[in-house]
Amino acid sequence: MADRARTRKAAVAAEAWRRIFDFIATTADQRDRVLERLDLTPGDARTLGSLNQDEGRTMRALAREWRCDASTATWLVDRLERRGFAKRGSSPEDRRVKLVTLTPRGAKTQARLRAALFAPPPELLSLEVVDLVALRDAAAKLPSGPWPAPRAAAELQRVKRRS
Template sequence: MATPRTPRRPDALTMEVVELIGEVVSRYHADYEEAAAGHALTGAQARLLSLLSLGPSPMRKLARQLKCEPSNVTGIVDRLEARGLVERRPEPGDRRVKVAAATEEGRSVAQSLRESLRFAREPLAALTDDERVSLRDALRRMLGEDAGPGGHG
């Protein structure tokens, strides 16, 4: 009978990497909030618009992706719809279900938002192509995604 193993304590290098990831996440969120404000959006509105720029989605799915209540998503969609950035449409397979979809202007704002992130222009742009590929592949491995040759993205 195997005895349960006590998990090893993380080594100093692992802890340093964890701290650096935390700092990257913190800076990314601050940059994202600033970019959203530059487009007169809240962070939640910007995140929802970004998701919808990838394709229409039912409200419940958006709520799961944003980790919030469906009623919150309804309010965010209402505000984005009032600005002409989002519209509600019937689900093609079930016309009783409504999906939210980015309008052409909404997709344009989402693209502009992504391009305005200083984080992408400054620290990442300072890395060589090879360093960015290595970083991308390492992050994909950490997330359990395939980093195959050429990857995706």
């Protein structure tokens, strides 16, 4: 019986993932238009998502998060720095360490990017509220990226504490 349940769970998970993947692929044009409107590449968007104005990040930490080498992380930060979205500064604890933060212009662009990327597509808005709640609750149990919504992040922490 346990083998049958595992097989069914794996089949349902595969079907759910295929449908999520298909939906993400189907709505990719909407995300591409957002990036085009803001004159950003996917790499720029990811870099913006990893930075904030208040707390600097080291290049090493960024490279680790992005799973890339130091030269790629440097190239990505250089792109944002040239556009006035990010800046490097010395760490107050160790002046040899450089920290990357968003500039006010970068924070404004990040906010515009978040608002546009996280606006639900029409296909999602066509679902009933009960279905949206079930989808939200199931998705809240999954790991999130660098941009969790504040309430979703708090809910995820509550779910993790309960399990």
